[in-house]
Amino acid sequence: MSGRVDGKVALVTGAGGGIGRASALALAREGAKICATDVDAARALETARRVQEHGGAAIALAHDVTREDAWREAVAATTRAFGRLDVLVNNAGVAGRVSLLDFSLEEWRRQLAVNLDGVFLGLREAVRAMQTGRDETLGSVINISSILGLVGSPGVAAYSASKGAVRLLSKSAALECAANGWRVRVNSVHPGYIETPMVLDNIAALPDEAARAARKSALLAAHPLGRLGRPEDIAAGVVYLASDESSFVTGAELVIDGGYTAK
Numbered sequence: 001m002s003g004r005v006d007g008k009v010a011l012v013t014g015a016g017g018g019i020g021r022a023s024a025l026a027l028a029r030e031g032a033k034i035c036a037t038d039v040d041a042a043r044a045l046e047t048a049r050r051v052q053e054h055g056g057a058a059i060a061l062a063h064d065v066t067r068e069d070a071w072r073e074a075v076a077a078t079t080r081a082f083g084r085l086d087v088l089v090n091n092a093g094v095a096g097r098v099s100l101l102d103f104s105l106e107e108w109r110r111q112l113a114v115n116l117d118g119v120f121l122g123l124r125e126a127v128r129a130m131q132t133g134r135d136e137t138l139g140s141v142i143n144i145s146s147i148l149g150l151v152g153s154p155g156v157a158a159y160s161a162s163k164g165a166v167r168l169l170s171k172s173a174a175l176e177c178a179a180n181g182w183r184v185r186v187n188s189v190h191p192g193y194i195e196t197p198m199v200l201d202n203i204a205a206l207p208d209e210a211a212r213a214a215r216k217s218a219l220l221a222a223h224p225l226g227r228l229g230r231p232e233d234i235a236a237g238v239v240y241l242a243s244d245e246s247s248f249v250t251g252a253e254l255v256i257d258g259g260y261t262a263k
């Protein structure tokens, strides 16, 4: 049986957990070779091991997405290992809920560095590597934004600023690639609240059980489908945007949020 991304090579950042790991595994299941990268090398290695365990091809790299030199090395290592790069999933991200009154410049810069600078550096490096193309299919850059790049929320000034910027960065890059005949599509993905450490650790850190229960039920109520998302829900969108099924899709925003932003 042929896979939906057979023969493609995908680099996934933040692949050591949550949405990144689920995306790497789903892409591998559909036939892609994987470069799993994460600032936490051991977790990236574990993702690569899981791909290999299921018969897929994968390498793992320690990779801090905020570092320009690390990006050059990550793309070079991928093409050394697999001969090409077809798909970049710019997934690595950090969050942090702080009142605007207490938001330090340091925390602002920390979130922007990973969520926005990291996406920019990866996008630029991938377009450089993919622009000439070697066959009729286009490369695909998939930037993981958020519903908080579409609508506001209290306490997430830096996070929503970074995710909103990723949305428009994706559209501008998509248009620039198209205008220049560079063989790359660029799209953003906007998950609702997903059951990953980013969300679950945040709930667990609340001071008492009543606060945790209240937060959980508020999150459930915000999603009309009545549940939080699973990493696999987002991975399914990533596979679609990576595959040639989406060959006419660029500059689009794929919202996967259980109806959160439909209200």
Ligand SMILES: NC(=O)c1ccc[n+]([C@@H]2O[C@H](COP(=O)([O-])OP(=O)(O)OC[C@H]3O[C@@H](n4cnc5c(N)ncnc54)[C@H](O)[C@@H]3O)[C@@H](O)[C@H]2O)c1
Pocket: 013, 014, 015, 016, 017, 018, 019, 020, 037, 038, 039, 040, 043, 063, 064, 065, 066, 090, 091, 092, 093, 094, 095, 114, 144, 145, 146, 147, 190, 191, 192, 193, 194, 195, 196, 197, 198, 199
């Ligand atoms: N979980 C959600 O509800 C949700 C909702 C919308 C968008 N997102 C976005 O999805 C993406 C993945 O989130 P997740 O929920 O899987 O989070 P997660 O915390 O489970 O995983 C994030 C991964 O990124 C890695 N990482 C952090 N800083 C890095 C850096 N500087 N360089 C490389 N890797 C780094 C972490 O080690 C971790 O493995 C993020 O961009 C996040 O903002 C998540």
